[in-house]
Amino acid sequence: MMNDQSLTPLHLEFLTSVVGEEHVSIKDSDLEQHSKDESFHDASRPAVVVWPGSAAEISSILRYANQQHLPVTPWGAGTSLEGNPIPLFGGIVLDTLRMDKIFQVRAEDFQVDVQPGLRYKEMNAALAKHGLFFAPDPGANASIGGMIANNAAGTRTLRYGTTKDNVLRLEVVLPSGEIIRTGTRSKKTSSGYDLVHLFIGSEGTLGVVTEATLRLAPLPEKFSAAIASFTTLEAATRVVSSIIGTGLTPAALEFLDPATVRAINATGEFELREYPTLLMEFHSATDAGLKEELKEVEILCKDGGCLSFDAGLGRSERDRLWRARHKTYDILVRSNPGSAYLIADVAVPVSEYSRLVAAADQALRERDLKGYLVGHAGDGNLHPLIPYTPGDSASYAIALAADEKIVETAIAMGGTATGEHGVGIGKRRFMILEHGSSLNTMRAIKATLDPNGILNPGKIFEPDEH
Numbered sequence: 001m002m003n004d005q006s007l008t009p010l011h012l013e014f015l016t017s018v019v020g021e022e023h024v025s026i027k028d029s030d031l032e033q034h035s036k037d038e039s040f041h042d043a044s045r046p047a048v049v050v051w052p053g054s055a056a057e058i059s060s061i062l063r064y065a066n067q068q069h070l071p072v073t074p075w076g077a078g079t080s081l082e083g084n085p086i087p088l089f090g091g092i093v094l095d096t097l098r099m100d101k102i103f104q105v106r107a108e109d110f111q112v113d114v115q116p117g118l119r120y121k122e123m124n125a126a127l128a129k130h131g132l133f134f135a136p137d138p139g140a141n142a143s144i145g146g147m148i149a150n151n152a153a154g155t156r157t158l159r160y161g162t163t164k165d166n167v168l169r170l171e172v173v174l175p176s177g178e179i180i181r182t183g184t185r186s187k188k189t190s191s192g193y194d195l196v197h198l199f200i201g202s203e204g205t206l207g208v209v210t211e212a213t214l215r216l217a218p219l220p221e222k223f224s225a226a227i228a229s230f231t232t233l234e235a236a237t238r239v240v241s242s243i244i245g246t247g248l249t250p251a252a253l254e255f256l257d258p259a260t261v262r263a264i265n266a267t268g269e270f271e272l273r274e275y276p277t278l279l280m281e282f283h284s285a286t287d288a289g290l291k292e293e294l295k296e297v298e299i300l301c302k303d304g305g306c307l308s309f310d311a312g313l314g315r316s317e318r319d320r321l322w323r324a325r326h327k328t329y330d331i332l333v334r335s336n337p338g339s340a341y342l343i344a345d346v347a348v349p350v351s352e353y354s355r356l357v358a359a360a361d362q363a364l365r366e367r368d369l370k371g372y373l374v375g376h377a378g379d380g381n382l383h384p385l386i387p388y389t390p391g392d393s394a395s396y397a398i399a400l401a402a403d404e405k406i407v408e409t410a411i412a413m414g415g416t417a418t419g420e421h422g423v424g425i426g427k428r429r430f431m432i433l434e435h436g437s438s439l440n441t442m443r444a445i446k447a448t449l450d451p452n453g454i455l456n457p458g459k460i461f462e463p464d465e466h
């Protein structure tokens with residue numbers, strides 16, 4: 001059990017000796033800034049924030065914190081949506097901001113070695129000179145360390161995979177202070193336990209990532225986008241599984257319900273049809289390949305009863321559309337200033353997507369909740385935004401009940417409570433339902449690597465489970 005010991009002058013002196021005075025702060029503004037991510041979860045302040053500059057410094061801090069039983073929570077860009085980096089037990093927040101270097105681009109192998117504090121958008125801007133990019137694209141400008149820790153994904157997962165499909169090698173500092181390197185630069189390996197993927201998605205509870213070798217993709221040469229609108233949720237979502245079922249590989253296939261389209265139109269930048277909508281993007285090496293794929297998708301959409309199918313939008317229109325999709329969360333949250341939102345993140349096999357969307361729609365309607373349904377449909381991932389009034393416990397309880405209903409439905413369909421945002425705080429309560437007795441194996445791994453429970457305590461497992 002982790003000991004929630006508060007910070008003493010001796011602790012501060014030690015931290016200062018490791019990272020230097022200018023990289024340690026107990027200022028109110030810094031503690032406040034590191035008390036909350038982008039989620040609806042309550043803030044919790046750390047006792048101190050440190051900005052280490054190397055794996056060696058992180059190793060010294062973790063070794064010391066382990067001896068002193070001090071909680072340590074790694075921090076990337078703080079853009080999580082499940083409270084993942086909130087320091088629930090106070091202690092030290094370890095912000096990787098200064099560790100933002102690109103060590104080496106190996107264009108011939110489609111690989112890059114980077115530090116964890118690097119933001120993926122800055123990395124991709126640098127990689128563009130080499131004609132390459134890192135495909136996972138969460139809407140916010142997340143850090144590589146945070147993306148690895150949450151196994152982040154995004155609109156392009158359908159074609160390029162999630163973060164876990166694009167990491168080859170990691171350097172990790174364990175809670176004991178030991179620095180390990182795991183994985184190889186080879187595309188394939190069958191060598192022993194797959195520790196790389198143990199750390200990916202572990203939300204900073206097993207170790208601190210200090211370096212990563214990422215797999216890159218060539219920037220697409222030809223691409224096009226298409227928008228299809230449908231009269232019903234069912235028609236739109238059924239087409240999703242027929243597109244995937246025929247083996248077509250759009251780079252992105254996103255679903256928006258009419259309420260979401262209305263909110264996007266209300267920004268004044270768009271005049272989309274206010275119906276259930278699919279946004280699609282296609283990448284290809286040739287114009288002919290692109291045309292063929294678009295044609296097939298158009299036939300599937302028309303067979304599925306679409307109202308309209310607009311394809312082949314130019315580059316600037318396609319960029320504008322995807323900017324709107326990436327800003328959807330902000331647009332929706334801003335559209336109702338009096339409301340806060342629980343953001344669900346369920347994912348199911350794509351053949352169940354239509355039933356999942358129908359169940360989520362019903363869960364909102366039954367409770368008279370004016371929420372939104374938006375998702376990475378091609379991956380079977382849905383984000384219902386469930387409204388509640390902040391400070392009103394009755395309205396929060398109703399939102400929680402809707403969330404629970406949607407998650408239970410997804411799990412019953414063979415899916416998951418969280419497709420990409422991680423367990424953090426909000427999904428802990430579904431872990432037993434989703435994992436059953438294998439949760440004990442997860443607990444055993446945590447106890448082996450972090451016997452004192454110092455790393456990001458209170459996440460993934462309920463706090464009393466440490």
Ligand SMILES: Cc1cc2nc3c(=O)[nH]c(=O)nc-3n(C[C@H](O)[C@H](O)[C@H](O)COP(=O)(O)OP(=O)(O)OC[C@H]3O[C@@H](n4cnc5c(N)ncnc54)[C@H](O)[C@@H]3O)c2cc1C
Nearest residue numbers: 076077078079080138139142143145146149152153204209
């Ligand atoms: C508008 C908006 C849109 C979003 N869209 C998406 C989306 O489409 N897909 C998606 O997947 N997510 C999305 N997100 C969520 C978020 O961007 C991702 O979860 C992202 O991976 C968080 O990265 P971060 O750098 O902000 O990490 P943080 O929030 O700082 O931390 C995330 C977790 O990683 C741990 N951590 C951080 N650095 C390290 C490290 N070096 N070693 C070990 N653990 C570490 C933290 O302790 C925490 O548990 C969105 C968020 C917003 C605000």
